[in-house]
Amino acid sequence: MLDLKFIRENPDLVRQAIANKNEADKLNELLALDGRRRDIIGEVEALKHQKNVASENVAKTKKAGGDASDAILALRAVSDKAQALDESLRQVEEQILQLQLRIPNIPNSDVPVGDESANQELRYWGERPSLAFKPAPHWELGETLGIYDGAAGANVSGSGFFVLKGAGAKMQRALVSFMLDRHTAHGYIEHRLPYLVTARTMQGTGQLPKLAEDMYHIEADDLYLIPTAEVPLTNLSAGAIIPADLLPQKAVAYTPCFRRESGAHGKDTRGMLRVHQFDKVELVKVVEPEHSYDELELLLADAEAILQALKLPYRVKLLATGDLSFAAAKCYDLEVYSAGVDTWLEVSSCSNFVDFQARRMNLRARPKGGGKPFFPHTLNGSGLALPRTMIAIWENYQTAKGSIIIPEVLVPYMGGQTEIA
RNA sequence: GGAGAGGUGGCCGAGCGGCCGAAGGCAGCUGCCUGCUAAGCAGUUGGCGGGGAAACUCGCCCCCGGGUUCGAAUCCCGGCCUCUCCGCCA
Structure with missing residues (x-):
């Protein structure tokens, strides 16, 4: 706040x-x-x-x-x-x-003013695949290959849930491991986190009170299922005064994410595009205020590195004020191109919250030589959201005969497998 | 789930209902002393908020929230957390 x-x-x-x-x-x-x-x-x-x-x-x-x-x-x-x-x-x-608590963060001065039509497409990376056949959407590919089962997901949990099987499930695990390995190599500390958090924690990062309708709430214990690892990861030291020489703190975590998607009924209902539960690897930084915008660029680069390693074409968008989330001061979206659905899919949002979250959760840092504690700046970005990354792999790496070539960097994580056929 | 113990400043640790924001120790900082270091001596060291240009001043904070009282770290009630034992369980 x-x-x-x-x-x-x-x-x-x-x-x-x-x-x-x-x-x-x-x-x-x-x-x-x-x-x-x-x-x-x-x-x-x-x-x-x-x-x-x-x-x-x-x-x-x-x-x-x-x-x-x-x-x-x-x-x-x-x-x-x-x-x-x-x-x-x-x-x-x-x-x-x-x-x-209901007053939003102030957008940074270099953020374009306006609704989503004012978003700026900053750059493109990679080539969209030129397939000599009509590319199939991931749900067709997945069902044919027996690695995706939407009906089974609906059967056990209702619409908006899906099941991965065999090489599909394994690729998801491979992606998680691959991403965690990349990020930890870049200095992020790996975390395993609770998936249920208190209302206070949700308030700390800004999900509550505004987004209460979008989250799953466990009534009996008054706990919320996390919509992103950002929530527990950023709140780890909420209420504490940490020594400033621990900054910058770089953390990474893989968690499932739970979202009711209450306002999105009827949108992207096919396949894994928009679901109630999905996996994500998340990056969080806690930094000195004067470096936070530089750290945002580095965070973005760390997320981009994953798409580049997977050789997936993407574009970077700078969000306009109207598209910016409640707590963010500046945000880049990473969108991957996926051939089957023929659209750009958001797989990461990299945001600088400046001191907005720190103040909400009363997270402070003590300057090196002593003196008054200050609010550090917090940032986060997906690195990356799993289903959509995998959608892009399936759809862009599909072959005329209906198989999927496994991206090179994932092959070691797939036990040497190079193709799903 | 049952039984017990406990939560005090950066840390350890005292604290009869009334100069207790809190003894003492450790750590830190500043002086003095000293070839250097150590020791010794003296001083100093929390957070939040209000007022003020400032020196400063006032209020609140002894896990959290209530209550009793003119007055609560201290007494009472509720909650949270930690630890020990028993039970249950992946």
């Missing part, structure tokens, strides 16, 4: 960001509450000071063996009044927090 003081001092900037991100504008309400909050604080603290002084006098009187019953009687009134004020302060602060 944004610093209350910053909001107070830069209302126009904040209002513009809200408009650019198409969020509800509750700024005036927030500012009014903030004024009330400070009024109450002034009052309640004066009262408490009075109370503290008088209370000390009671102690002294009693110690000296005197009678303090009059003073005590007078104090009771002051004490009650302070308590009542404290209660209204608590209420105002809760209201402020609820509003504050």
Whole structure:
């Protein structure tokens, strides 16, 4: 979230960001509450000071063996009044927090303003495959080869779930291992994470309160299934003050991701394009504020390296303000071209959240020589989302006879297998 | 799931309901001393918020949230977490 003081001092900037991100504008309400909050604080603290002084006098009187019953009687009134004020302060602060949690991050100045039509396609990499036959979509390929079973997924869990079998399942595992190996070679520390997290954790990275409808919630224990490893991975040190010389922290984790996709019914329903559960390898960085935009470029390059190694054609998009997520200040999307469905599939979003998430989760860092703790910047990016990466492999590497050539870098991870036929 | 123990500052560890934001120790920092290091001596070292240009000042913080009280680290209730034992279990 944004610093209350910053909001107070830069209302126009904040209002513009809200408009650019198409969020509800509750700024005036927030500012009014903030004024009330400070009024109450002034009052309640004066009262408490009075109370503290008088209370000390009671102690002294009693110690000296005197009678303090009059003073005590007078104090009771002051004490009650302070308590009542404290209660209204608590209420105002809760209201402020609820509003504050719904104010989006401010887009960085180099982010194009506008809706998704203002997104900038920055560059293309690789050649789209030129197939001498009409490429089949992955669900046809997969079902024919016996490596994908959509019906079985629906059978056990309903629509939006799928099953991989044989070489399909193995390729998914191969991709996970390959990605983890690449990223750890680039200095990311591998993590295994909980898939269920608390509401507080969801709030830390910005999923709650806004996206409550998009997540699976376990009622009995009040836990949420993670929609991305970003959530547990970024929150690992939430609430703590970490030594700044531990920065930058680079972490990678493979987890399944669970999404209700409540707003997306009827969209991309075939195959593995949009599903309720999918695997993803995620990169997270916690860095010094002054380096975060450089780190974003490096993060993007680390994600791109996977697509390049797999020889999959892709493009890089810089998202416009209207397409930017609630918590992000700047974001690049990586989209892979997939021949069967003949579209660009988003396989990674690389974002810089600056101090927005750190402030929400109260994650701070202590400067090397000591001094005031500061909010580090957090970043994340998929490296990469699995089903769509695999879709692109199946569809781009398919042959006229219906088999799939396995990308070279994956062959060692597939036990030497070079083709799925 | 059952029974017990415990959560205090960067760490260890004390703490009768009233100068306790908290003894003492360690670690850190600053002086002094000293060929260097160590030791010794003295001082110093938390977070958040309000006011102030600033020096500074006020309030809150002893796991969290309530309660009792003029006054709570200290008493009461609830929760969370950690540890030990038993049971169950991949």
